[in-house]
Amino acid sequence: MCELLGMSANVPTDVRFSFAGLSRRGGGTGPHRDGWGIAFYEGRGARVFHDPQPSAHSEIARLLRDYEIKSRTVIAHVRRANRGRVALENTHPFTRELWGRAWTFAHNGQLKGIKKRSLGAFHPIGGTDSEHAFCWIMGRLSARFDALPRVAELALAIEELCEDLAPLGVFNMLLSDGRALYVFCNKALHYIERRAPFGRATLVDEDLQMDFAKVTTPDDRVVVIASSPLTRDETWLSLPLGRLSVALDGRILRPIKRRAAR
Amino acid sequence: MCELLGMSANVPTDVRFSFAGLSRRGGGTGPHRDGWGIAFYEGRGARVFHDPQPSAHSEIARLLRDYEIKSRTVIAHVRRANRGRVALENTHPFTRELWGRAWTFAHNGQLKGIKKRSLGAFHPIGGTDSEHAFCWIMGRLSARFDALPRVAELALAIEELCEDLAPLGVFNMLLSDGRALYVFCNKALHYIERRAPFGRATLVDEDLQMDFAKVTTPDDRVVVIASSPLTRDETWLSLPLGRLSVALDGRILRPIKRRAAR
Numbered sequence: 001m002c003e004l005l006g007m008s009a010n011v012p013t014d015v016r017f018s019f020a021g022l023s024r025r026g027g028g029t030g031p032h033r034d035g036w037g038i039a040f041y042e043g044r045g046a047r048v049f050h051d052p053q054p055s056a057h058s059e060i061a062r063l064l065r066d067y068e069i070k071s072r073t074v075i076a077h078v079r080r081a082n083r084g085r086v087a088l089e090n091t092h093p094f095t096r097e098l099w100g101r102a103w104t105f106a107h108n109g110q111l112k113g114i115k116k117r118s119l120g121a122f123h124p125i126g127g128t129d130s131e132h133a134f135c136w137i138m139g140r141l142s143a144r145f146d147a148l149p150r151v152a153e154l155a156l157a158i159e160e161l162c163e164d165l166a167p168l169g170v171f172n173m174l175l176s177d178g179r180a181l182y183v184f185c186n187k188a189l190h191y192i193e194r195r196a197p198f199g200r201a202t203l204v205d206e207d208l209q210m211d212f213a214k215v216t217t218p219d220d221r222v223v224v225i226a227s228s229p230l231t232r233d234e235t236w237l238s239l240p241l242g243r244l245s246v247a248l249d250g251r252i253l254r255p256i257k258r259r260a261a262r
Numbered sequence: 263m264c265e266l267l268g269m270s271a272n273v274p275t276d277v278r279f280s281f282a283g284l285s286r287r288g289g290g291t292g293p294h295r296d297g298w299g300i301a302f303y304e305g306r307g308a309r310v311f312h313d314p315q316p317s318a319h320s321e322i323a324r325l326l327r328d329y330e331i332k333s334r335t336v337i338a339h340v341r342r343a344n345r346g347r348v349a350l351e352n353t354h355p356f357t358r359e360l361w362g363r364a365w366t367f368a369h370n371g372q373l374k375g376i377k378k379r380s381l382g383a384f385h386p387i388g389g390t391d392s393e394h395a396f397c398w399i400m401g402r403l404s405a406r407f408d409a410l411p412r413v414a415e416l417a418l419a420i421e422e423l424c425e426d427l428a429p430l431g432v433f434n435m436l437l438s439d440g441r442a443l444y445v446f447c448n449k450a451l452h453y454i455e456r457r458a459p460f461g462r463a464t465l466v467d468e469d470l471q472m473d474f475a476k477v478t479t480p481d482d483r484v485v486v487i488a489s490s491p492l493t494r495d496e497t498w499l500s501l502p503l504g505r506l507s508v509a510l511d512g513r514i515l516r517p518i519k520r521r522a523a524r
Contacts, residue, residue, distance in 0.1 A: 089307030
């Protein structure tokens, strides 16, 4: 299994505090030592860092803990290999271009029989279940929409595809084009919405505290999504199982179906 | 204009010496201060680092000068913006998946009217001429071949597409799927093939010397391609203009047409 981290914010936000917690789980406080990756959106572009080394001991992860990259949308992953050997091409997040947008995807879980599903225009580079599922989703979306749909319309389509995949096994996933962060879970994902008044928080995995009041303005909003809570002194909530959640501009929009039907 | 760096080797090879020279030209010894990027293939995967900061002053470029990543195929680029603003999505190399392979592309030059060319399945994320040209090439290749062709067959197809684009302006480009490095130039690209007996070389842009004999075995072969020679005490050759060259396993295969017709 693996662990996921997602962030959506209404202003470019430093994710280093959360990433410090996640990356400790990659061979330090957790067993997810088979590589890691992170995608930071900046405008329409995405910086994506991958490393098949354990994140707890990775030089590149150390750089990212020291070097401020502010982003409104982040997807990160630490891997415990089950399907697909430990290799660069098997490290999440995976990326593809669709409708002139850079899409990134990370997954926690296993999907039995996913490789029997025929693919459209997108094909896996590596050998994981996860990348096959991503390619299947991208192929179905590209066949259905000629151009980028509105978030609500796209969310409905993504939810249908996720509901189709979920019975194959554990399917906790983060998917983004940098505009919205689409989140599905059928096992466990947690989230926290941070907004004014901002307080302090302490990591679960490292003796590191952050005073968010010092690095934010009163209008800032940030939502952080993680496989298990990253801080020990905040109240994290569970995301609903079997449903798509959408994080946009630092808040979770739910439920999608009701909003889309307005 | 921009500067390009490509490397092909028969064993995983450290490109830091050449990258140190190139990255100095990104706002240090050269005016290419509008971002930089580098792709390192590892197996079927590629690590791609992008930064809209000048490479001479970039924290990520500094990490890559200090941190050994060995690769058999590398494409790097330092940018002087002409079309497309300074932004992450406009920094080369660009990447796309085709036939289950990760393709990367970097370009030096301008192509007048390229954006009038209609595209197939691949669309630009940013606003550069270069990414439009890359998407056009990928679209034409995907329409022509259902699966990855042999290198010689693909080289012929890529050469035809490059000959079609070259009259639009300056078209010096590097394209790879990690297997071979396809190189086209109609203005200027230089290369050097290094093999035993290995000697020493000194960078043009920095007072840095390398003794290749200390880091190689007698069977190693490396070819380095650059917009202008990176070392001052080796003999660099010009690549033929208006033709596709292919670097494979550390040597330049030429001419393609004659080889393919065998």
